[in-house]
Amino acid sequence: MLEMLGNVIKNTLATPATRRFPAVQREPFPGTRGHIRMDSDCCIFCKRCEIHCPPDAIVVDRQDRTWILDPNRCIVCGKCVEVCPKDCITMFPHHRAVTRVRIREIRGEDDGRGRRLEPMATKEE
Amino acid sequence: MRQRTVIPFGPQHPVFPEPLQLKLHLEEERVIEAIPVLGYVHRGLEKLAEQKDFVQNVFLIERLCGICSFMHALCYCQGIESLIGLQVPDRARFLRTIWAELARLHSHHLWLGLLADALGFESLFMQVFRNREIIMDVIEATTGGRMIFCSCLIGGVRRDIPNDLLKETIARLDQAEKLLDQIAPVILAEYTVKERTANLGIVTKEQARKLGAVGPVARASGIAMDMRTLGYAAYGDLDFAPIVEEAGDCYARIVVRVKEMYQSFDLIKQAAKRMPKGEHALPIKRLLPDGETVVRVEQPRGELMYYIRANGSKKLERVRVRTPTYANIPPLLHMLTGAQLANVAAVAVLSIDPCISCVER
Ligand code: SF4
Ligand code: SF4
Numbered sequence: 001m002l003e004m005l006g007n008v009i010k011n012t013l014a015t016p017a018t019r020r021f022p023a024v025q026r027e028p029f030p031g032t033r034g035h036i037r038m039d040s041d042c043c044i045f046c047k048r049c050e051i052h053c054p055p056d057a058i059v060v061d062r063q064d065r066t067w068i069l070d071p072n073r074c075i076v077c078g079k080c081v082e083v084c085p086k087d088c089i090t091m092f093p094h095h096r097a098v099t100r101v102r103i104r105e106i107r108g109e110d111d112g113r114g115r116r117l118e119p120m121a122t123k124e125e
Numbered sequence: 126m127r128q129r130t131v132i133p134f135g136p137q138h139p140v141f142p143e144p145l146q147l148k149l150h151l152e153e154e155r156v157i158e159a160i161p162v163l164g165y166v167h168r169g170l171e172k173l174a175e176q177k178d179f180v181q182n183v184f185l186i187e188r189l190c191g192i193c194s195f196m197h198a199l200c201y202c203q204g205i206e207s208l209i210g211l212q213v214p215d216r217a218r219f220l221r222t223i224w225a226e227l228a229r230l231h232s233h234h235l236w237l238g239l240l241a242d243a244l245g246f247e248s249l250f251m252q253v254f255r256n257r258e259i260i261m262d263v264i265e266a267t268t269g270g271r272m273i274f275c276s277c278l279i280g281g282v283r284r285d286i287p288n289d290l291l292k293e294t295i296a297r298l299d300q301a302e303k304l305l306d307q308i309a310p311v312i313l314a315e316y317t318v319k320e321r322t323a324n325l326g327i328v329t330k331e332q333a334r335k336l337g338a339v340g341p342v343a344r345a346s347g348i349a350m351d352m353r354t355l356g357y358a359a360y361g362d363l364d365f366a367p368i369v370e371e372a373g374d375c376y377a378r379i380v381v382r383v384k385e386m387y388q389s390f391d392l393i394k395q396a397a398k399r400m401p402k403g404e405h406a407l408p409i410k411r412l413l414p415d416g417e418t419v420v421r422v423e424q425p426r427g428e429l430m431y432y433i434r435a436n437g438s439k440k441l442e443r444v445r446v447r448t449p450t451y452a453n454i455p456p457l458l459h460m461l462t463g464a465q466l467a468n469v470a471a472v473a474v475l476s477i478d479p480c481i482s483c484v485e486r
């Protein structure tokens with residue numbers, strides 16, 4: 001009986017075990033694989049990420065200087081982050097909403113001496 | 126002659142979210158015969174594994190199953206490592222053990238929660254899932270994913286657990302173990318649970334052997350069969366003994382799994398204590414698998430077997446997966462014969478802890 005009373009008091013005063021969701025968001029842990037982003041500024045279009053990506057989510061085109069990611073195919077395994085020789089793909093811990101939109105990174109032409117003629121662009125298509 | 130009715134159990138069933146269908150032939154309320162219908166979620170992963178190269182396959186194989194993804198990757202990596210003759214560093218062996226036991230813990234928690242829910246024990250379900258959340262957090266903090274660990278690699282593991290994180294992990298697991306101390310007696314000693322599960326779905330030792338039961342189902346029938354005793358990963362260096370119960374009924378299977386949860390906590394602590402220093406992965410540059418091999422590991426549900434045949438190229442010739450639930454379906458059918466319809470879902474089916482996405486690959 002006393003034990004029960006103790007439990008009743010404890011449960012009345014205790015806060016819920018769950019988060020008050022919309023107000024309190026769950027923060028992912030620092031090492032979580034959430035989504036990847038590519039910085040087209042340093043990409044050399046070597047295609048290594050395309051070759052290693054298990055579900056073929058990346059398509060790199062050397063001629064067009066484009067790097068296209070299909071987030072719907074990407075399983076966020078982090079293989080491309082590991083293999084990129086220039087370390088231009090980064091893993092972020094937050095999840096992206098599921099989307100069919102593809103991310104296209106285009107690097108503009110430069111004049112061969114490092115000066116950029118066209119700005120780089122990230123397009124979502 | 127009494128009239129027979131056929132009731133399809135599944136593929137959609139509130140108790141059991143996975144698409145297993147059982148055609149139950151009933152005579153009044155009693156099951157005379159149960160016929161399983163499989164193939165609702167067949168994805169052709171074995172075929173796909175022949176088309177990707179053997180390193181990419183690790184990521185594919187992990188996605189065979191959500192609950193025991195790490196075990197699949199572990200089993201596959203061990204197979205490839207034996208084919209290319211690679212010895213995994215010691216630290217990687219211990220890290221693999223820790224993750225394998227974490228996978229077992231969260232799988233058994235899931236099962237216990239579902240069982241409590243199926244028995245109508247809603248509050249216990251909530252308690253178990255609260256506890257499971259601690260384990261999921263530990264998994265996410267150490268591997269980067271909640272379900273798909275992505276941490277096993279051919280030649281080692283993909284990321285290290287630094288020592289301070291390891292300490293934090295153990296502290297959190299202690300917390301979870303304390304909470305389990307409150308939950309476990311409830312399910313084991315509760316009168317209604319016993320009343321519903323004891324003497325139900327009995328599989329004797331001989332029957333279990335004959336029907337090819339594996340894992341907790343076999344161990345609950347008195348067969349001391351645990352693949353961890355083979356000593357893969359770091360299990361050879363840790364102290365443990367398979368947990369065996371004699372009764373062979375549903376209650377014995379509950380007891381085996383609950384005791385295994387405590388065993389997992391203990392194994393993780395042992396592994397953390399003896400964690401060797403050193404590197405956690407070896408490069409596999411220019412090594413290609415050749416020949417064929419069979420690997421077995423102990424999944425939360427029982428023995429998992431991989432058959433891998435390679436021909437010295439990047440692509441494998443054949444990958445065959447035999448999952449524990451597949452082996453446990455004949456014992457399940459045996460349990461169902463003669464059971465009451467009301468007990469089918471809650472007790473008989475859940476007591477083998479089926480995982481259909483594993484079975485159908
Ligand atoms: S591996 Fe890196 S540098 Fe090479 S194409 Fe991919 S993103 Fe660009
Ligand atoms: S994270 Fe994995 S799946 Fe996603 S693009 Fe990179 S390699 Fe491909």
